[in-house]
Amino acid sequence: EIVLTQSPGTLSLSPGERATLSCRASQSVSSNYLAWYQQKPGQAPRLLIYGASSRATGIPDRFSGSGSGTDFTLTISRLEPEDFAVYYCQQYGSSSYTFGQGTKLEI
Amino acid sequence: QVQLQGSGPGLVKPSETLSLTCTVSGYSTSSGFYWGWLRQPPGKGLEWIATIHHSGSTYFNPSLKSRVTISLDTSKNQFSLKLNSVTAADTAVYYCAREGRVGTTRFDFWGQGTLVTVSS
Numbered sequence: 001e002i003v004l005t006q007s008p009g010t011l012s013l014s015p016g017e018r019a020t021l022s023c024r025a026s027q028s029v030s031s032n033y034l035a036w037y038q039q040k041p042g043q044a045p046r047l048l049i050y051g052a053s054s055r056a057t058g059i060p061d062r063f064s065g066s067g068s069g070t071d072f073t074l075t076i077s078r079l080e081p082e083d084f085a086v087y088y089c090q091q092y093g094s095s096s097y098t099f100g101q102g103t104k105l106e107i
Numbered sequence: 108q109v110q111l112q113g114s115g116p117g118l119v120k121p122s123e124t125l126s127l128t129c130t131v132s133g134y135s136t137s138s139g140f141y142w143g144w145l146r147q148p149p150g151k152g153l154e155w156i157a158t159i160h161h162s163g164s165t166y167f168n169p170s171l172k173s174r175v176t177i178s179l180d181t182s183k184n185q186f187s188l189k190l191n192s193v194t195a196a197d198t199a200v201y202y203c204a205r206e207g208r209v210g211t212t213r214f215d216f217w218g219q220g221t222l223v224t225v226s227s
Contacts, residue, residue, distance in 0.1 A: 001169075035213040037153075044202055044220050045153065050213035057215075088153055092212040095166055097155035 002027055002093050006100035014107065019076040021103045023089035028069045033092035036065055036074045039102075040085045048087075049074060079105075109133040111218035113203045118224050125190040125223055129203030130183075137161045137181040141206040143214060144177065144188045146199040154199075158206055159186055193225045 003026040013019055023034075031052035037045035047056040049065035052072060062077040076083055084107050089100040115127035129142070136142060143158040157177040158166040167175055176189040190197060201221050204214040 032211045035211075037214075044204075044217035045214070046217075047213055047215045050207075050215075051211035054211070056213070090153070090214075096168060097212075099153040099155070101152050 001096065002029060002091055002098055004089050004091055004098055004100035006087075006089060006103045008103060009101075010104045010106060012106050013079055015079050015081055017079050019074075019079055019083070019105055021074040021076075021087055021105070023067075023072040023074070023100050025070045025072075025091060027093075029072075029091045029093060031068050034065075034067070034072050035090045037088045037090065038083075038085050039088065045088065076105075081107075109205060109216040111203050111205065111216055113201065113218040113221040115201075115221055115223070117222055118226065119193055119197075120227050121194055121225055122192055125188070125193050125197065125201075125225075127188045127201055127203070127221060127223070128185055129187070129218055130185050131205070132184070134205070135181070136179060136184050136186060139209070141208050142179060142186045143204050143206045145202045145204060145214070146197075147202070147220075148196075148199045156188065156190075156201075195225050197223070198225045199223060 005024045007022045034052040036049040039045040053065045064075045066073050086102045086104050088102050110132045112130045119125045141158050141160045144156040159177045159179045174191050179186040203218040205216040
């Protein structure tokens with residue numbers, strides 16, 4: 001099983017700042033199979049990024065994804081108040097999905 | 108707009124079977140996507156459970172495979188999950204989701220989630 005480790009566990013920033021979230025895999029992951037989700041309290045996760053760098057429909061361009069192999073990054077260029085949430089990375093490999101433990105982005 | 112609505116009992120007794128159904132609107136389950144179940148224990152992260160395609164192909168989380176059944180009824184545009192021999196560790200919010208697997212993989216539409224508590 002591929003283990004995804006996200007860092008930091010909690011990130012404290014202010015609106016207007018830049019956020020950089022990391023996702024590291026225990027073995028190489030195909031970029032096609034790396035996605036990022038945002039989850040707010042009491043809500044289902046929302047797809048932000050798939051294929052490591054493609055934005056999902058309706059996602060603002062302040063969200064961007066990058067990386068390859070075992071290291072992937074989600075960047076939010078200028079934080080808006082609605083961006084404070086928990087973010088998960090997810091990979092698909094060996095016919096199975098795994099998720100990272102999440103990064104909480106707080107004000 | 109694709110919408111998914113999960114339904115089922117919110118309370119299941121230990122050792123019994125958890126049964127959930129997801130009703131899809133705005134898209135046909137007999138078309139080119141896959142349909143999956145995921146869960147999230149209270150205050151914890153996400154776990155994929157299983158996926159089904161209208162071709163009959165099924166995929167399971169190895170850690171849950173022995174206890175899981177997933178099925179699809181394209182005539183009703185619904186898919187279902189059964190998890191047997193439940194324990195308190197199966198208490199979670201259960202999500203149904205549409206899954207894309209062509210070229211890239213992702214869960215692009217999600218149901219609102221159903222909280223299932225395992226307790227006597």
